[in-house]
Structure formats: structure tokens, C-alpha cells
Amino acid sequence: MREREAGEITVQSAWRALRRRIRVVLICLVLCPAAAIAFSLLQMKEYSATASLLFRDPQFDQQVFGSSYVESYKDPTREAATNVELVSLDEVADKTAKRVRRGFTGKSVLDAVEIKPEGQSDVVSLTATSRSPQLAAKLARAFAGEFVRFRRDADRAKIREAQALVRRDIRRSRGTPGSRRSLSERLDQLGVLASLQTGNAEVVQQPEVPREASSPKPVRNGGLGPILGGLFGVAIALLLDRLDRRLRDPSEIEELLERPILAALPESRALQNPGPGLAALPEHEQEAFRMLRANLRYFSLSREIRSVLVTSATSGDGKSTVAWGLGFAAASAGSRVLVIEADLRHPVLRARYGLRRAGGLTSVLTGELSLATAISHVALRPSTSTDRGPDYTMDVLPAGPLPPNPTDLIESQPMAEIVGQAESEYDLVVIDTPPTSVVSDAIPLVVMVGGVIVVARIGKTTRQTFLKLQSQLANIGAPVLGAVANSLDRGTEDEYGYGYGYGHRNGRAGEPALSRQPVVGR
Ligand SMILES: Nc1ncnc2c1ncn2[C@@H]1O[C@H](COP(=O)(O)OP(=O)(O)OP(=O)(O)O)[C@@H](O)[C@H]1O
Ligand SMILES: [Mg+2]
Numbered sequence: 001m002r003e004r005e006a007g008e009i010t011v012q013s014a015w016r017a018l019r020r021r022i023r024v025v026l027i028c029l030v031l032c033p034a035a036a037i038a039f040s041l042l043q044m045k046e047y048s049a050t051a052s053l054l055f056r057d058p059q060f061d062q063q064v065f066g067s068s069y070v071e072s073y074k075d076p077t078r079e080a081a082t083n084v085e086l087v088s089l090d091e092v093a094d095k096t097a098k099r100v101r102r103g104f105t106g107k108s109v110l111d112a113v114e115i116k117p118e119g120q121s122d123v124v125s126l127t128a129t130s131r132s133p134q135l136a137a138k139l140a141r142a143f144a145g146e147f148v149r150f151r152r153d154a155d156r157a158k159i160r161e162a163q164a165l166v167r168r169d170i171r172r173s174r175g176t177p178g179s180r181r182s183l184s185e186r187l188d189q190l191g192v193l194a195s196l197q198t199g200n201a202e203v204v205q206q207p208e209v210p211r212e213a214s215s216p217k218p219v220r221n222g223g224l225g226p227i228l229g230g231l232f233g234v235a236i237a238l239l240l241d242r243l244d245r246r247l248r249d250p251s252e253i254e255e256l257l258e259r260p261i262l263a264a265l266p267e268s269r270a271l272q273n274p275g276p277g278l279a280a281l282p283e284h285e286q287e288a289f290r291m292l293r294a295n296l297r298y299f300s301l302s303r304e305i306r307s308v309l310v311t312s313a314t315s316g317d318g319k320s321t322v323a324w325g326l327g328f329a330a331a332s333a334g335s336r337v338l339v340i341e342a343d344l345r346h347p348v349l350r351a352r353y354g355l356r357r358a359g360g361l362t363s364v365l366t367g368e369l370s371l372a373t374a375i376s377h378v379a380l381r382p383s384t385s386t387d388r389g390p391d392y393t394m395d396v397l398p399a400g401p402l403p404p405n406p407t408d409l410i411e412s413q414p415m416a417e418i419v420g421q422a423e424s425e426y427d428l429v430v431i432d433t434p435p436t437s438v439v440s441d442a443i444p445l446v447v448m449v450g451g452v453i454v455v456a457r458i459g460k461t462t463r464q465t466f467l468k469l470q471s472q473l474a475n476i477g478a479p480v481l482g483a484v485a486n487s488l489d490r491g492t493e494d495e496y497g498y499g500y501g502y503g504h505r506n507g508r509a510g511e512p513a514l515s516r517q518p519v520v521g522r
Contacts (some may be wrong), residue, residue, distance in 0.1 A: 013248075013249065014169055014238060016149060016248070016249070017237060017238055017241035017248070018234060018237055018238070019489075020237075020241065020248070020459070020489075021236075021237035021240055021241055022119050022236075022237075024233055024236050024237045024240060025230065025233035025234060025236075025237050026233070026413060027233070028229045028230070028232045028233030028236060029229045029230055029233055031229065031235075032225045032226070032227070032228050032229025032232060033221075033222045033223075033225025033226050033229055034225070035221055035225070036218075036225040036228075037218045037219040037221060037222040037225070038226065038485065039216075039221070039226045040075070040216035040217065040218035040221045040222070040392070041216070041218055043215065043216040044131060045131065045213040045215070045216070046129050046130065046131055046213060046214055046215045046216075047129065047130060047131070047132065047136045047210040047212075047213055047214055047269055048066070048128065048129045048136055048210060048214035048215075049124070049127070049128055049129050049134035049136040049137035049139070049140040049141075049206075049207035049208060049209065049210050050094075050119070050125050050126065050127040050128075050132070050140060050207055051126045051140045051141060051143070051144040051203055051205060051206060051207045052123050052124070052126070052203070052204045052205035052445065053123065053124045053125075053126060053144055053147065053148070053201055053202070053203055053204065054122055054123050054127050054201065054202050054203075054204040055122040055123075055124065055200060055201050056122070056159050056200045056201070056202070062183065064473075073216075082240055083305045089150065090106055090110070091145075091150060092143065092146050092147045092150050093106040093107070093109040093110045093113075093143070094106035094109075094388070095146040095149075096113075096139070096146045097109045098143045098204065099142045099145075100135075100138060100139055100142050101176075102135065109139065109143065111128075112128055112129055112130060112139060113126060113127065113128045113139065113140070114126075114127045114128075114129070115127075123378045125146075125203065126140055126143055126144055127140065127410060128140035128143065128207070129214060129215075133209050133210045133211070134209055136205045136209075136210060137208060137209040137229060140207035141206060141207050142204075144203045144207070145203070147201065148202060148203060149202050151328045152197055155197045155200065156194050156197045158473060159190055159193055159194040159197065160194065162190055163187060163190045163191070163194070166183055166186050166187045166189065166190060170183045170187070170341070171182065171482070184426050185231075188517065193336050201473065208428070220248070220421075241329065244339070245462045245463050245464060246458075246460060246461065246462050246463070247456050247457075247458055247460075247461050247462070247463060248458060248459065249458070249465060250264055250458070250483075250485040250488065252362045252463070253456045253466070255469050255482045255486055256463065256467055256470055257454060257468055257480065257482070257483050258470075259454075259480050259481065259483060260482045261482060261483050261484070261485050262292050262295040262296070262481065262482040262483065262484055263288045263289070263291045263292035263295065263484050263485075264288060264484075264485045264488050265285065265288045265318065265321075265322070265325075265484060265485065265486045265488065266284055266285060266288070266487070266488050266489070267458075267486075267487040267489060268282065268284070268285050270282055270285060271285060271318075271321055273395065274324070274352070274353075275320065278325060278328045279326070285325075286329075288325075289322075289325035289326060289328065289329040290329045290333075292322070292326050292329065292453075293326055293329040294483060295482070296308065296326075296451070296481065297426075299451060303450070304450070305451045306414070306423040306426070306427065306428060306429060306448035306450055307355075307422070307423050307428070307429035307430075307431065307448070307449040307450045307451075308326070308428070308429070308430055308431070308449060308450060308451045308452065308453055308481070309342075309431045309433060309445055309446060309449040309451070309452050309453070310322050310323040310326070310430065310431065310432055310433065310453050310455060311433050311435075311436060311442045311446075311452060311453070311454055311455070311469070311473075312435055312436070312454060312455040312456065312461070312469070313435060313436055313437045313456070313461055313462075313465035313466050313468065313469040314435050314437050314438070314457075314460070314461055314462075314465055315346070315434075315435045315438060316457070316460070317435065317455045317456060317457040317460065317461055317486060318455050318457055318484070318486035318487070319343075319432055319433060319435070319455050320341070320343070320348050320349060320352070320432050321486070322455050322484050322486065323339055323341075323430045323431070323432035324339060324349070324353065324451070326428075326430050326453075327339040327379070327394050327396070327428070327430045328394060330394075330427070330428045330430075331378075331380060331392050331393065331394035332380055332392060332479060335397065335426075335427040335428050336395075336425070336426045336427045336428070336497070337394045337426060337427065337428045337429075337430065338375070338395040338397060338422050338425075338426045338428075338429045339394065339395070339396045339397070339429075339430045339431075339432065340361060340397045340418070340419075340422065340429060340430070340431045340432070340434045341360065341361060341396070341397065341398045341399040341519045342361065342399070342410060342415075342431050342432060342434075342441065342445060343399060343432055343433055343434040343441075344361070344362060344399050344402060344403060344406035344409060344410065344434075344441065344442070345402070345406055345434050345438075345439060346434060347360075347398060347399030347400075347402070349398045349399070349432070350398040350399070353378070353396070355376040355377070355378075355396060355398055357374070357375075357376045359373070359374045359400050359401075360374055360397060360398040360399050360400025361374070361397050361398070361399050361418070362399060362400035362401050362402070362403050362409060363400045363401065364397070364400075364414070365403075365409050365412060365414050365415060365418070366403075366409075366417060367414075369422060371397070371418060371422070374397055374400065375395045375396065375397050376395070376396045376397075376398065377393045377394075377395055377396075378394045378395070378396055379391055379392075379393045380392045380393065380394065395426070397422075405449070406439075406441055407439065407440070407441055410441045410444060410445060411444040415445070415448075416448050419431070419445075419448045419449065420448075423450075429449075431445060431449060433445060436468075436469050436472060437465050437468065437469070443476060445507055446473065446476060446478040446479075447476065447477075447478070449479070450479065451480075451481040452473060452478045452479055452480045452481060452492075453477050453481055453484060454469065454470075454473070454480060454483045454484070455483070455486055456483055456484070456485060456486065457486045457487045458485055458486065458487045458489075459487060460487065
């Protein structure tokens with residue numbers, strides 16, 4: 001048995017989940033780009049105009065004159081960040097608002113303007129966004145201009161402060177001509193420096209009136225849509241699969257039942273309307289039934305199993321299909337087989353496989369007919385004229401007329417006697433039962449048989465109902481042999497098909513294939 005932690009997501013299980021939910025992924029792939037384009041088209045158009053400001057090294061002027069009144073930064077990243085901070089000054093925004101007017105305030109200017117450093121250079125870009133392209137350009141130009149003015153005025157103010165300090169020093173140093181001379185020289189230098197001040201910032205690129213809207217961008221958004229849609233679809237698909245409580249994997253069945261998978265039956269059109277002639281089934285499906293039968297023989301090595309009961313949690317899981325297929329595989333291999341339909345509420349074998357003989361199990365239970373007379377013989381004839389194999393038969397005891405008290409009949413002593421008699425006359429007795437979540441008819445039968453096979457239909461049976469059945473069977477000490485995983489999809493089946501239980505890829509050596517045509521109702 002493969003060991004796998006419950007709830008663990010492996011690449012394979014995620015891949016299978018995506019394949020199961022491929023429709024969700026595809027819908028997201030289509031809807032997300034469409035929604036992105038629609039949203040973009042509904043949005044108001046906005047235009048952006050950008051001015052570039054160059055911050056010059058303030059040290060240059062000062063180094064020329066040996067002045068050190070202005071702080072300088074060496075780290076370019078820090079300097080760029082500082083430049084952005086400087087540009088964001090509220091005062092500049094207020095002045096810009098006054099210059100542009102049009103109802104702008106300092107705050108709304110700052111909201112409309114984005115300032116960011118261009119890499120680690122001394123250049124800062126200043127982008128103004130507005131619904132009008134002209135206004136965007138005007139705003140960017142005004143902001144840039146106001147900033148340069150602000151910087152120049154601030155730097156000149158600093159130098160004027162320095163000049164005032166020097167003048168004060170000159171006044172105080174009366175009587176020492178040497179020092180007065182040097183201070184006067186310094187005052188002159190500061191004067192020249194003040195005239196040189198440009199604020200160390202200049203507009204290197206004036207904003208142009210934008211011709212195209214900066215947002216929305218339907219083409220870009222639509223282009224990103226498939227990528228985001230794909231990611232979103234994958235996430236939704238995996239989430240839905242996690243929330244889905246239906247059995248998805250044979251390994252889950254093994255974990256919950258704590259028994260091996262005896263056979264994995266693919267979901268197949270041929271099994272939807274099987275007809276009595278399983279010979280028409282594709283090789284895959286035939287192989288699954290052969291494997292089930294072969295695996296039962298392994299259990300018989302330790303104790304002889306002459307009767308098996310096929311049960312499942314819910315209706316339509318495939319009990320009757322599996323019971324018939326198992327009987328057919330065993331009979332085709334030469335075993336004497338009786339299939340008993342103990343589903344007295346929703347019998348299908350007579351109609352589905354065209355059995356003609358009247359009566360059935362209920363007729364025998366009420367003493368109306370003997371077992372021998374109620375049984376239909378399905379002859380398995382060679383399917384082709386070249387097949388010279390022997391003619392085998394499979395015996396079937398269909399449910400018969402529906403009784404008002406099915407549970408009483410199933411629990412009755414005659415039923416136990418029928419099973420006992422059948423076990424003595426046949427190599428294998430297969431009992432088909434109703435679903436346990438609907439009625440508990442199968443439960444009393446469980447203790448009458450040599451082994452129990454649990455069928456679970458992938459993508460249909462829920463973990464909850466399956467667990468309930470498992471605990472029901474465990475509580476009464478049912479001889480559960482293993483499970484049949486029904487309706488695997490092709491991918492999963494290729495992965496699991498032959499890897500389970502004690503199965504062999506090519507069936508039992510020497511056994512004939514199921515390629516025999518039945519002659520029913522004899
Ligand atoms: N692997 C399969 N692929 C396709 N169809 C399937 C498969 N297994 C079963 N079916 C179909 O599903 C239907 C239900 O199957 P079946 O009658 O065997 O289930 P059940 O468990 O006996 O149901 P109920 O509990 O009602 O007796 C049938 O029409 C059958 O042909
Ligand atoms: Mg059935």
C-alpha cells in the first residue's frame with residue numbers, strides 16, 4: 001500500500017486537481033482579461049506630464065571659495081531620497097496651487113504630483129496627473145519652477161545669514177587689520193556666492209503636453225489579464241478541490257478503509273450501458289474485473305473465500321456493475337459462479353442484462369420456487385468463430401418480485417440457508433446489495449459471507465458517507481477484503497490502474513479473456 005499523509009498536497013495530486021477543475025481555470029483565463037479590459041474602458045482617462053529636475057552638487061561652489069556653510073551628502077541613494085523629500089515640501093505645493101489656481105490647494109497639488117528619483121542619479125522626475133493633458137503639463141511645469149525658486153531663495157537666505165555673521169565678526173575685530181582684511185575678503189566671496197546661487201537644482205526637461213492617456217491602459221491590463229487570470233484560476237481550482245469532500249483519489253479510499261484497492265475501474269462509456277455481453281468491453285475494463293478476481297484468489301490462500309458481498313455507501317456507486325463484472329471474470333476463467341441480487345428495493349440485473357426467467361431471490365425465500373428453478377444461466381460463448389475455448393456459464397439469481405418487507409427477508413434464516421447452499425454448490429458466490437446509506441439490508445448479510453468488497457465511486461462518494469460505512473463494517477467485524485475504486489479518469493487510472501493491491505498487469509496466466517458472448521435466460 002502506498003503511504004501518503006492525509007491532506008498532503010503533492011505535485012501529482014495538485015496536477016490531478018487542476019485537470020479536474022480545468023473548466024474553472026479556463027473560465028478565469030477568459031473572464032479576468034475581459035473584466036480588466038471592461039474595467040479599463042469604464043475608467044476616466046488621465047494624462048501625465050513629467051518634468052526632470054537635476055540636483056547639482058552644492059559643494060562645487062563652496063569648494064571654489066572654501067566655504068563650508070552648506071551640508072553635503074556623499075551617499076547617492078540617501079541623496080536621491082533627500083532630494084525627493086525636498087521637492088515634496090508643502091510650501092512648494094502651496095505656491096504651485098496659487099500659481100495654477102483652477103481650484104487647487106497645496107494638498108490637492110501633492111495628490112496630483114508624484115516625485116521619484118531616477119535611479120541613483122541626481123535627477124528627480126516630477127509627474128503631474130490630471131484629466132486634462134494641458135493641466136497636467138501646466139501643473140508639472142509650475143511645480144518644477146516653484147521648487148527651483150524655493151531652493152534658490154532658501155540657499156540665498158543661508159548665505160545672507162552667513163554674510164550677517166561675517167559682518168558682525170568684522171565689527172567685533174576692530175584694531176586687528178589682518179583679520180579684518182580676511183573677513184572682508186570672505187564677505188566679498190559670500191556676495192559672489194550669493195549671486196551664483198541657483199538653488200543647486202534646475203529643470204533639465206520641461207514637461208510636454210501628453211498626447212496619450214497614462215491611464216487606463218486597456219491593452220496592458222488586458223495583456224496582464226491572462227497571467228493573473230491563470231494564477232487566479234489555479235488558486236481557485238485548488239481551493240475548490242480542497243473544499244470538495246468527494247473522494248478524489250484511490251489513495252484516499254485506501255487510507256479511510258485501511259484496506260487495499262483490489263481493482264481500479266475506469267470511468268467508461270462502455271460501462272454506462274454494459275449489456276449482458278461484457279465481451280464488448282474495452283481491454284482496460286476487462287482487465288480491471290480480471291484483476292479483482294485474481295486478487296480475491298490471493299485472499300483464498302489463507303482461508304477459502306467462496307462468497308463475497310459487494311457493498312457501497314451510496315446509490316449508483318457501481319455495486320451491481322462490479323458484482324456482474326466479477327462474476328463474469330470468474331466464470332470466464334472456468335469457475336462455477338452465482339451472482340445473487342440481494343437488492344430487493346432497486347433491482348436492475350434482470351432489466352439491464354436481459355434475463356428472461358421469471359422469479360428470483362424473493363421467490364426462493366418465500367418457498368415459491370426452488371433455488372435451481374429461480375436461477376438464470378448466462379452462457380459465455382466464444383465471441384468469435386476462431387475462439388475455440390470451452391463454453392462456460394454464469395448463474396444469476398435476480399431479485400425477483402419486490403416484497404413489502406425486504407429487510408425481514410434478507411435477515412431471515414432462509415436467506416442464510418440460500419447463501420450456505422450456494423457456497424456449497426459454487427466456487428464463487430457474489431452478492432449484490434443496496435447502498436448502506438439508504439437502507440441497512442446489507443448489514444445482516446455481511447456476517448454470512450466470506451468477504452466484503454467496498455465500492456467507491458471517485459468524484460461521487462463523499463468522505464463522510466464512506467467513513468460511516470467503514471465504521472459500520474468495522475463495528476460488526478465485517479471481513480472487509482478491500483475496495484474497488486470506480487470511475488477513475490484516464491490520467492489517474494494510468495497512474496493507479498495496475499499499481500494497487502496484488503494485481504498483475506496482464507491478469508492471471510492461462511486465463512481466457514472475457515471475450516465471450518453470453519446467452520442469457522436459459
Ligand atoms: N466505471 C463506470 N463508468 C461508467 N458508468 C458506470 C461505471 N460504473 C457504473 N456505471 C454506471 O452507473 C450506473 C450505476 O451503476 P450500478 O447500478 O452498478 O450502481 P449501484 O451501486 O449498483 O447502484 P444502486 O445502489 O442504485 O444499486 C449504471 O448505469 C452503470 O452502468
Ligand atoms: Mg445496484
